[in-house]
Amino acid sequence: MPTTPNTDAYMILGYIAIITILSIYLVSLLLRFRTAHKDIQALSDE
Amino acid sequence: MSVIGHATQPQQEQGASHITLLTNPQYRNVLLKFWSIAAVFSFAISLYFALVYAGTDTTMGNVQRVFYMHVSAFAGAAVAFFVTVVAGIVYLRTRNRKWDTLGLAGVEVGLMLSVITLVTGSIWARPTWNTWWTWDPRLTSAAIMALTYAAYMMLRNGIEMPERQRTFSAVYGILAFSTVIFTFMITRMRGDTIHPNVIGSSPVNAKGTFEMVDNMRVAFSVNMWAWCAFIAPVLIWWRVRLQNVSITAEKRRADFLNDNN
Numbered sequence: 001m002p003t004t005p006n007t008d009a010y011m012i013l014g015y016i017a018i019i020t021i022l023s024i025y026l027v028s029l030l031l032r033f034r035t036a037h038k039d040i041q042a043l044s045d046e
Numbered sequence: 047m048s049v050i051g052h053a054t055q056p057q058q059e060q061g062a063s064h065i066t067l068l069t070n071p072q073y074r075n076v077l078l079k080f081w082s083i084a085a086v087f088s089f090a091i092s093l094y095f096a097l098v099y100a101g102t103d104t105t106m107g108n109v110q111r112v113f114y115m116h117v118s119a120f121a122g123a124a125v126a127f128f129v130t131v132v133a134g135i136v137y138l139r140t141r142n143r144k145w146d147t148l149g150l151a152g153v154e155v156g157l158m159l160s161v162i163t164l165v166t167g168s169i170w171a172r173p174t175w176n177t178w179w180t181w182d183p184r185l186t187s188a189a190i191m192a193l194t195y196a197a198y199m200m201l202r203n204g205i206e207m208p209e210r211q212r213t214f215s216a217v218y219g220i221l222a223f224s225t226v227i228f229t230f231m232i233t234r235m236r237g238d239t240i241h242p243n244v245i246g247s248s249p250v251n252a253k254g255t256f257e258m259v260d261n262m263r264v265a266f267s268v269n270m271w272a273w274c275a276f277i278a279p280v281l282i283w284w285r286v287r288l289q290n291v292s293i294t295a296e297k298r299r300a301d302f303l304n305d306n307n
Contacts, residue, residue, distance in 0.1 A: 004102065007109035007173045014112035014169040015097075018119070018162055025158045029284055036291040043298040 078283055085280040088272035092118070100265035103256050110256060112170045114269040117244050119162040120188075122273035124226050126156030126282060127195070131223045134216035146212040147293075149219045151285035153198050155278060160192040174254040175240065184241035187232045191225040198222060 096114040103110035130152035137145035167185070168178050179185065198218050205211040233239050234246065242252040244266070258266065 004104045005107040005173065007107035010109040010169055010173050011107075011111050014109065014115075014166045015093075017165045017169060018115055021158065021162050021165065025281070029281075029288055032288055033291060036288065036295045039295040040291070040298055043295070043302050 078280075078287075081276065081280050081283070085272075085276040088276040092269045092272035095265040095268040099261060101259070101261050103262075105256060106174055106254065109170055109173050112166050113244075114265055115273075116163055116166040116170060117266070118269040118273035119159045119166065120229075121270055122278035123156040123159035123163060124230070125274045125278045126152045126159060127219075127223055127226050128152075129282060130156070130219040134219040137212065137216045143212065143293075146215060147286050147289045148282070149215055150202070150289060151282045153195050153219060154285055155281045157192065157195045157199070158281075159273070159278065160188070160195065164188060164192060170254070180240070182241055183232050183236045183239045184229070187225070187229040191229045194222045194225045 092115070096111050100111060100114065102108055130149045133145045133149035133152060136142075137149065167188070171180070172178050198215065201218065202211060202215050205214055233241050233243050233252075238251055240251050240253045242255040244258075
């Protein structure tokens with residue numbers, strides 16, 4: 001009877017990749033929001 | 047008797063209240079907040095279904111669990127790119143800038159989800175096909191799709207005249223969707239691809255096919271819902287918000303420069 005291969009490392013790698021890419025995108029959104037708000041604030045203060 | 051043609055007074059009032067709900071910024075903020083929370087929950091639930099509920103595939107082992115998010119991320123990308131098509135069509139008809147913003151948001155979110163699809167596909171392929179990448183028709187078309195949308199971002203930024211930039215983006219966004227259809231259809235048209243199909247029968251040469259049992263079907267459906275109905279739309283909405291804030295900042299900067307000249 002064929003045994004199930006141990007591919008756990010690839011599964012973990014796959015989910016790390018998903019969470020990493022999503023996190024990078026969310027952080028990029030957050031940083032761009034912060035920069036735009038800072039610009040608006042700075043221009044309002046001038 | 048016309049059912050649609052003439053709305054009665056209460057119906058008109060009811061319709062007007064729905065429009066007020068959608069146009070009122072306060073209600074929109076609440077809706078976005080709830081939708082964002084729902085997206086986080088749906089992602090957590092989809093993880094549970096993929097990693098626990100689905101069960102292990104006996105042929106491929108646990109790497110098969112990557113497939114739930116791999117396919118769903120592609121579906122989410124397709125939804126985002128379709129939003130760009132709709133936004134492009136409406137922009138060309140109305141010339142209203144908000145549709146251009148929506149189109150841009152669709153491309154950016156779709157591109158990010160396409161990268162997830164390509165990366166997870168590559169990770170799944172290593173133990174299943176014994177290679178990280180092969181120039182298989184499906185893989186090649188998926189790569190072309192991602193590159194086409196990456197080119198959208200670069201070309202858009204290269205056009206300086208705002209009106210021309212928006213028109214170009216709308217037309218490009220509509221035409222670029224052909225790569226999404228092509229990527230979906232390629233495994234149904236070419237018998238020599240080794241990429242399996244989830245929906246419908248797989249090609250003859252497909253490697254890594256598997257029969258989905260009931261648990262797997264449920265896990266797959268939950269993941270599809272999470273990525274298409276919550277994660278992709280919420281990210282698009284936030285990206286639209288970001289663009290609106292950036293436009294406000296640009297306007298303030300332009301006003302500031304004008305005042306000082």
